[in-house]
Amino acid sequence: MKKRTILLILILSLFFQTKAFTSKPDSSQAKKDQKALQHEVTVTLKLVQVYVTDKKGDPITDLTKADFILYDNGKLQAITDFEKHNLALPVKKTEKKIEEKLEETELAPSKKIPSRMNRKFILLLDIDSNDLLGVAKSKKAAFHFIETQLQPSDEIGIFSYSPLKGLIVHEYLTSDHKKVIEAIKSIKDVPGVVDEEGGGMTLMQERMRAEAEAGLGSESSTTTGMTRNVDPEIEFLKYKANNFIDGIKELAKSLRYIPGYKNIILFSAGIKKELFYERDDPRLRSKFEDMSKELASSSSPVHAVYTEGSRYLLKKNPVVGMDSLKMLSKISGGKYFNDVVHHEEISKEIQNSTSNYYVLGYYINDKWDGKYHEVKVKVERKGYQVHAQAGYFNSKPFSEFSEFEKRLHLIDLAMSDTPYFQELTRFSLISLHCSQKNESNFVLLSEISLERIKEIIRGKTELVTLIFDSENKIADSYQGEVNFSLIPKKKVYYYSIFSLQPGQYECRVVLRNLETGKGAVASSSVKIPEEIDSGIRIYPPLLLIPERKAFYLKALKTQKEKAEKEPLSLINIYPFLSNEHSPLLEELDRSVSRLLAVVRSSIINIKEPDIELTAHLIQHSSGQKTDLSVFILSAENREEVDILLIELELPEMEPGRYSLEIEAEELFTKSKSQVTRSFIIK
Structure with missing residues (x-):
């Protein structure tokens, strides 16, 4: 497949693939939810950033909450939260890094100003x-x-x-x-x-x-x-x-x-x-x-x-x-700066004008109507100039977002650690490099608990998969709509199969309700290595645990691609899947004593290879390494790839994070390859 490197905003607006898995959704409930949302009044902590200077333009840094007066649409507000940010400028002689000093006034123990009110x-x-x-x-x-x-x-x-x-x-x-x-x-x-x-x-x-x-x-x-x-x-x-x-x-x-x-x-x-x-x-x-x-x-x-x-x-x-x-x-x-060549002075002036500020917090009734509120801030002391944001807009329903706002909303969900538009729900995602070739050599697999995301999947829901290369360009993507109400299971394993060139990639899977905007995101990273001319290469295993009748959902390619070639499924790459087992992505119950693994490997230019497989379990907190017994249950070869189904006996484990290391060694050439999968024991 030809690698696509279309920049983010373009692919979100113009070049998404044809919707791949669609079903006629029952959006009546979502419409009711949206209507209710439009009329809901929520109490929200509103935060206002304020700069105060003297007549010379120098910052004033010793004010307290009592010094400020704040009006919202002409109404005096009670300032409940207060924060002061003073950034000490770097000293030229020592070239010390700028340090931020955060001073807080008396706040109720239950209140916490979000860290996002930084610069x-x-x-x-x-x-x-x-x-x-x-x-x-x-x-x-x-x-x-x-x-x-x-x-x-x-x-x-x-x-x-x-x-x-x-x-x-x-x-x-x-x-x-x-x-x-x-x-x-x-x-x-x-x-x-x-x-x-x-x-x-x-x-x-x-x-x-x-x-x-x-x-x-x-x-x-x-x-x-x-x-x-x-x-x-x-x-x-x-x-x-x-x-x-x-x-x-x-x-x-x-x-x-x-x-x-x-x-x-x-x-x-x-x-x-x-x-x-x-x-x-x-x-x-x-x-x-x-x-x-x-x-x-x-x-x-x-x-x-x-x-x-x-x-x-x-x-x-x-x-x-x-x-x-x-x-x-x-x-x-x-501020305006008349010549970019003076970048050192420009940087200092921008720093000086933004480095010392206050954050004032007060509670409002957010009516979700998108209306503008005018904010005015004064200080009790005379002779000071106050520079505060002129106002803000109430939240508005997602259905009233412009197309650009919806695209930025999606970027916010996919790329931000703390999205501005909503509290983030996360789910599990693993990335599995699976082939020496560049065709269909990478699998993304996520675990979606429908109970955890029930507020998101009411009505029209889209699934978006984005693969970013090392330059933060879109290397590949899938997008489609799903009606989760038609899925009989409480847990879904959603997967995509990609063809990627060697390199480092960041992966995102975003679930978003198209009527309310509520979303969830999963993230992972992968390195696709260069091909080797000789030796052995083992690929990250698909781990399996006892769990009956897993439900798999695949992002299909475009109709044109489907007509050219029958699309691969997960069982084509990992052939030992059964109704008795489900993939292990992140959490493993400590009661599980045996673990199955589907292990793929390539042996290049070695005649009559003799392969030895070993496995180890490493506890992250202590560093303790435990050898595991490995039993080969089945084996087959597909398109020059050896595929093994192995069973691993697990010791008694304390709760915490562990890494499973699997190593393959060709005994004659001493060629080795090792892969690692991490999970949490609960």
Whole structure:
């Protein structure tokens, strides 16, 4: 199978495979649930991030809860929770890392402020309004900011925008800063503004130009009703600028529901000056202003970094878009920086403006109507300036989400350790490399307890499987709908079979109710090794426990693929499955004394091999290693792969995590291969 490396936001919006397992769902109950949800009033702790400075702009760090006054839609609120964040700046002489000091006032023991009220940054690289040098300098500035200014608790994401792909999420908000650095390195897109030394336009750009011209024709009406001649080149640039505005506006709407400030650091050359100040047609500027206000209302200040800088004086065709960036920063509540080359000073200034803040908490009735609440914060002390988020939006039913919001919601479920949209339910997932070949060489298997997820599977439910490569690109995916009410069992084993190239992969399986948005996620990782020319390779085993009549659910391929070849099933890869046993994924009852394992192995270029199989059990807490007796119950060979069904005698085990090691050795060549499976004894 050809490896697909389509970026995340694209595959979620455009390239999901045809729904593979569908059934007509009874959505009447889900509709009732959704209707009830729309009218439900829930009591929610609302958290507001506040910055306080003196008249010089220096942060004030000694305030207490009693110093603050907070209004929600004009009503005075009782501040019940309070948190103070003071970030000590690094000392140049010792180059010590920045340390965060968290001070809390008296809080009731039962209350806990969520850790998600830390700092959040989104690095947004505008590929379109840039040139090659601007992109390179933007990446350098991004690396410097991450490496010198971020706290361990800070969450950061990397997005980019290009006219060919739209808004792309390379890495969602995460505190794993190394992943963000790798994501930035992986961005290979060519700038939409072609440098003077660069080549011409792509076919996609030609198509966009044709659409722009076709939509407006050779003449266009002005705001006064008169007609004028239209420059196709100008209209094409307008077309691209409008698409950018629409994409960022959708992002702003989606960010409404993530608490606190979302500081966006935008690297861009802005909108061309001639477009921004066109007298005959001010619609673009007005639309850009609305986008900036949308960002402000979602508490997403934009710190705009001008990537042309002083270079625009030397360029033949500069963008000169600093005025648009200045407007964006001013309206959204961020800062404007006039040259990306000064990235050290820019990083320090952003750090200074975001490093010291307070968190105020109060309880509200969330009516799930999506309405906006205006928030005003004051301090009792005189002479201080208060910078607080202007407001927030009530939650709204999932059915009212835009398509972009639903895609971001799915990304949040799949990629975030602590999703912002809901409390996360998790289920078990294992990844099994199963073949030396690149065709059908990888199995994902998850265990879904229907009782645990009963609130999720009422009505229409989708199952989404995403495989990310080492550059955080989608290597493969499946998507489909399931009516779980038709499944007679309380437990389901859902599996997918993939063909992957050698490399490291992160795997996600997401269950999501399409009417309520409630979801659950499972995660796993796998390394597909390179082929070997000779020797022995053993693959991770499928472990089996005594449990009757397991119910298996497979993600099928597209109709076209099914027509070309009969799809594989789990029993084709692990042929000793029976109605008497079920797969072991994570938890094993300590009463189980015997464990079955289906073990696959490849023997390459060894004549008349003599294989010895051994197994060991390792207790994680003590490191104790126990040899296990191995009994071969059955064996067969399929497509140059030896498949064994073995039985392992287990000792008495204390509760905790264990690893099972299985090693195969060819006695003549001394070639060895070892695999490990972990599980929990309960």
